Each structure stands twice: as C-alpha cells, then as structure tokens.
Amino acid sequence: MPVTTQQLIQWKQQGRAIVALTAWDFAIAQLLDLAGVDFILVGDSLSVILGYDTTLPITLDEMIHHAKAVRRGVKNALIVVDLPFLSYQESIGQAMHSAGRVLKETGAQAVKLEGGYPAMVKTITRLVQSGIPVMGHVGLTPQSIHQLGLRQQGKSQEDGERILQEAIALEQAGVFALVLEHIPAELAKHITQQLRIPTIGIGAGSHCDGQVLVTSDVLGLSQRQPPFAKVYTNLRETITEAVANYALEVREGKFPHR
Template sequence: MAITTQQLIQWKQQQRPIVTLTAWDYAIAQLLDAAGVDIILVGDSLGMVALGYETTLPLTLDEMIHHASAVCRGVNRALVMCDLPFLTYQESSQQAIHSAGRILKETGAQAVKMEGGYPAMVETIARVVQAGIPVMAHVGLTPQSVHQLGYRQQGKTPEAGEKILLEAIALEQAGAFAVLLEHIPAQLALQITQKLSIPTIGIGAGVHCDGQVLVTADLLGLSSRQPPFAKSYANLQETITQAVQEFSGEVRSRQFPSQQP
C-alpha cells in the first residue's frame, strides 16, 4: 500500500524514523522502492548527478517532469516527492501552484518540496497547500541559494538559529506536511523537531530528526565529490569502472563473446 503524508505524521508520533533517498530514473527508483525506502525524492540534485550541471540552478521544470515521470513508473509503495526547480515557484503563488500542479498532473508524484522559510515563501506554500498540493518545506542550507549562502552550515549563531526555528514553525502553520533541515547544528535540529508536530527530515542536521535523507549517488559512491555530512555505503564508481575495463579487455583480446562450439 502506498505511503501517504498522513502516515508520515503518524510515524513521527510513533517515533518511527523515516527513510528518504533521491532517484532520477526508473531503474534506481525500482531498487529503492523494493528495498523499502519510505520517501523517494526526485531532487533537483539530478541536475548535477544525472545532467552534469555545476549547480542545481539550470534545471528546468520540463526536465524535472521528464525524470519524475520515469521515477514514478518504478515505484509502487514509497511516497514520491519532487523538488520545484529554481525560479519555477519564487515569483508568485500563482506560478508555484501552476508548477506544482504540473508535477502532480504529469508525473504521478504525490508531493513537492520548496526551499525557503521567509515570509513571502511561507505565504506561497500556504496557497499551494490550499490548492490541494502537499508540500514539504526546506530550511537551513538551501542549495538554490548557493550564490548567496554558499554551502556553509547555517544557524550557527543564536540569532540565526532562532530565525530558522521561527521559519519552521511558520511553515508548519502554513500547512507543510514535513520540513527538511539541511546542514544545521544538531542541537538546533533537535529543538525544531521537538517543537513541530510534523516530521523533520535531516541531511547534515544530526541524529535527532524524525528521518534522514541522502542523495543516492553519494550513498552509492557514484559522486565525484560529496558533502562532508554524506556517507558512502558502496563504491559503485570503482565497481563499474572495473567491470567496464574487464569487458573492454575481453573485447580487445577477442575473449568476448566466448567461442561457440
């Protein structure tokens, strides 16, 4: 049975941690779903890991829809959620509703994720939720603001931490079903998690969040560089390189295909 946003909120109450990973195509999505992942995020990180952009900023809505559609075709159980790409929701609430609506209509995803907790974004998220579209909010380090924030940890001073806490509270009040906390101090993440009745999903935010997310390319060891808070559970770069080199050697030495009797 497919996971719902209501189920995620129940899991927070039950203190059952929520597992989130990213996917960018059908094959990866199938594997993650079969392995029992709770949320599959079609993150704008696909702009870097699948399309080769330097940052997430160039990714378009059409590219997101193309990849999210493939992901949804591979998923039966997990909740599929999509990032709204840069400048597809920041201009106005009408633009955000249109972009989020296209994702739900054209891909089969159940929710979207939007970065930022400033007052105008809180109002936009409220309007998107009122239109019937589930939204996960995202505060702390927001990669679409890379040219403004860089990739530094956020919320390190008491004032900065208080600002992020107040943003998270406002986003819950706006109707977000969960909040992603990226690259903030663990103690601040704990404070936010205890304050909210909706789940917090952490990445580089310590152990106290209601769930954790990683970019799957980082987890599998496919990334050329990864953030310090990521962990690789495999080294597929090495495995794939060795397999390709072995195949190449066999072709060049005429060992592949094997001689038929």
C-alpha cells in the same frame, strides 16, 4: 501499501524513523522501492547528475520528465518532487501552475519548496489550501548557493532562531514535513521537538525524525562527497573495474567466447 503524507506524520508520533533517498530514473526508483524506502525525492540535485555545477540550471520540464520515470518504478514509496529554481519564486500563480503540472503530469504525491521567508510562507499556504501537499526545506537551501554558499547554516544564535521561526511558520502554513539541511545537530533537535510534523535531516544530526541522502552519494557514484554523507558501497570503482575488464576482453578477443 502506498505511503501517504499522513503516515509520515503518524510515524513521527510513534517514534518510527523515516527513510528517504533520491531518484531520477525508473531503475533506481524501482530498487529503492523494493528496498523499503519510505519516500523518494526527485530532487533538483538532478542538475548535478546531468553535469551542472549547481542545482540552478535544471528546468521544470526536466524535473517532470525524470519524475515520470520514477513514478513508473514505484509501487509503495511516497514520491516528492522538487520545484526547481525560479519555477515558483516569482508569484503564487507561478508556484500554483508549476506544482499543478508536477502532480498532474507525473503522478507524484507532493512537491518540495525551499525557504521559509514570509513570501514563501504565503505561497505554501496557498498551495496547501488548494490541495497540493507541500514539503518544506530550511537551513542550507542549495538554490540560494550564490547567497548562502554551501557552509553550515544556523551556527549563530541569531541565525538559529531565524531558522526555528521559519520552521514554525512553515508548519503553520501546512507543510506535512520539513527538510533540515546542514544545520547544527542541537538546532535540529530543538526544531524537531517544537514541531508536530516530521523533520527530515540531511547533514543535521541524529535527532531528526528521518534522514534523506542523495543516492549517488550513498552508492559511491559521486565524484565529490558532502561531509555529512556516508558511502555504503563504491560503485564508481566497481563499475570502472567491470567496464575495464570488458574492454580488455574485447580487445584481446576473449569476449564473446567462441
């Protein structure tokens, strides 16, 4: 049965851990769905997959293009799509237009927006009131890389309190779940205990209601791994070896076999 946003909330209440990974194409999305992932994030980390150094260059059209492919590969998992940098920050109207395009053109069930500052809370409130399911995201927000860097957030008491208040404000705005990225485990635990909606951790310790990672990190495809990721297999090595063996056999006349 297809996963819904309400199920994620129910799973928090039941103490059932939520499993999430990223996808940007039909083949990987289909495999993640078959493996039983609860929700798939079409993340703006697509920007890095396309060869950029940060998530900033990716466009809304590119996100929609890849989200369509993911949708075609998925039968059960909930699909959440990141709104990319400057596709929602300018105004509530811009956010409404971007989010509406994502849902109408891709068939995804929800969008994710970064940040919990007052203007973003107002934007998310309006989106939710318009019937658009929204996932929030606080802590390390990669679209703010030039302001925050990639360092862990919420380490001081002041910053931790700010992130907590942002999380509470986003819940009140109507988000159905909240990503907590690269914050101290104790802060993530405290936020998780304070909220009725599920928290999804990425580099935020084991006390969140669920976990999400970038699939290329999990599969060992990334050239550089974040400190909080775990590599479950090394596909860079496997693929390189397989292609090298193929090339060798072609050059030595061993493939195709006569």
